Amino acid sequence: MEKFCKQYTIWSETGESEGRPGREDKMSDAAIEVKAAGKPVPVDDTITLEALTRDPYPIYKRLRAETPVVRVPKMNRILLTKWADTKYVKDNPQIFSSNDPITPMHRAFRAHTLMRKDGEAHKCERMAMQGAFSPKVITQDWVPRYEQVAEEYLDRLPRDEVVDLFPMLAAPYAARGLAVLLGTEEASDEEMIRWSQALIDGAGNFGEDEAIFARSEAANDEMDALFTRIEARHREHPNNSAFSVMLNAENPIPLSQIWANIKIAIGGGINEPRDALCTILYGLLSNPDQLERVKANGDWVKAFEEGVRWVAPISVSGRYVLEDTEIRGYHIPAHSTVMTIQASANWDEEVFEDGHLFKVYRESNPHQSFGNGPHFCQGTHVARRAVGQVMLPRIFEKFPNIRLAGDVEWKGWGFRGPINLPVLLG
Template sequence: MSDAPRVDLDPAELVADPYPSLARLQAETPIAFVPQLGATLITRRNVIFEQEKRIEVFSSRQPQGLMTRLMGENMMRKDGEEHGAERRACFPAYSPRTVRDRWSDAFRKAAQDALEDMARQGQCDLVRDYAMRLSGEALRAITGLHGLTWQEMDAVSQGMIDGIANYSGDPCIEARCLAATARIDAAIDAQLSEAPEMSLLDVQMRAGLPMDSLRANIKLAISGGQNEPRDAIAGCAWALLAHPAELARVRAGEASWQDAFEEFARWIAPIGMSPREVAREDVVEGVRFDPGDRVFLMYGIGNRDPEVFERPEVFDVTRDTRPSLAFGAGPHFCAGAAASRSLIAEVALPMLFERFPGMELAGPVAFTGWAFRGPKSVPVRLGGAV
């Protein structure tokens, strides 16, 4: 077992707001074993960036990990050529060209439909009425699982997310996760004979991937491709409304919607960590790691490292976010990054603020989670629609 210093953290405090506790850890004990999580946490940005690439030590393979046990062994839980082969098989569904030529119109249609429905209301919740819907519709298009409604897409995604973050071993959470994966398997089975062209289902079938891998990679796409855009769309809209000077900078052309999205994803990372398993003994920053140790690469607090980002706790749309870890680093950089950026920065945010220029917050907004973090709701008064 790693000889990292032991530091106790309260999981409830992490769920409510992980940043104060993790900032202290980063400043005082940047590599620490947290018994409540059963893992050694690495919290400094540059150390995470360097070590994530060392797959021979910090392996993504976790045969007994929650994601593998509950969702199957997807490409995110593989390394080297095995990972590369599946990534190449999936890439045609996610490529910037496919996103531009095939999915962007579907994104705009989904946004337009949601905005039309919202315009008939004086007040709405951007999580439920906009972000959740757009993310679900985008995933229906990209995965090819048209048999799932956008509401079902969000439900099965949340079930899996809760399951793979269930480090306390709650049996009810695990049961909901397994029910979610069973629903996805049924949707895959129903679509096999009519896989939409260039969908994730289609490109994996044409590449000849084994069915177990195909299923696991679709579940991976749903688990990450629903909550991250959902939380980023609603969260970034909230951040801009809560920081009107930053919104004014975007509207004045001093920063782009892309800048606003990238800064929000740095500031409040929708995906706060990535787990690894130690494959062989090694020493990092004076800390010994032993085979079998569980390690969490803490992206969220890494994105607030004061050695890399000036005033990291401040939301600043003009910041240089290139060092951000929001999409990961190294060979496991988010495969769906182009789709996410298109959906959020090219469609969801500009269309929302253009349609409702007088939109304002209508109540308090609470965020939750540390492995995955997002707003529970974002109530807004829409004002006059354009």
């Protein structure tokens, strides 16, 4: 019998490995003891996904001031926009489960990934990958590789021409960095980017559009074929990549979950470093005084933190409410879904002065762009090093006269960032 994480067998048998919030299975609605009363949550039926995708920040500002806990019937969600509330929800997984049953994630990934699991089942799968994310491995294995990739990709850019850095640098650099970390280097940048987008679109396909699922299905087929091909290499030559670490563990998790969690990393590990890089570059290039100070002090990681605070690459997260509870005196019913809006938390007037401004040298920066609680982003340090420490200084060293050369368009709600970054490289 395959030897894997002993605990896993128990969860598999009880169905918990599917990530189902165990308590929900055992409780009928009638049996739920109403622990919280509270005022009814106010309703806002003016908010649309289109408006949030175009520019959510004026909406967040109004919500923080008027209705920080608000139900949006069109989205079937309760939105939370204050720093204290988004943190509270993520820090309390015993009430707010990560397994939001109304997302189409399972179909998009053909599996239940660690992102939608709770408790020990989540911990077991997260720890299975941890070897690839340790500070020592990042320093010894990944940073030198990222430096090579950064040099190589910067060398490909033409000088004295207007170049869109989004497709020409940010996306492929994020894709290659992820392929190195995961152990999927046989995949091209184009494949990694296409698969990532197909998974994201599938996971957000609330309208159940079959064409979108067809693309995520095709991407799953291609990824499954790749994982089958690379297994022998990782078994024969164990290394520190996430795939290899999981495969060669003493008590490996099931192969199906190894695949699932490599997929969640592909789905969630390209857009954010790509968008973070473009956002930070825009922030620095449109604030030359700050850029000069950052260059003089080598404060690239500080600039990174401010960029991800300013426009959070993952702006929202969903949590499924397991029991009746209260937030800010409002009644949050069991079985509802709350959305923690970290992008709004990062501009909360109670925590940040001038949150709408890019200010590298703000006094403190307790942003929530990497989340909170047990699902805190596992790639935080990798992203910080790859973007902040490796890429940013190299761009300005190679192109000291780089400047913005056109309008920049911003888009997205769940994932948000610039969708182009035209610059003149000199």
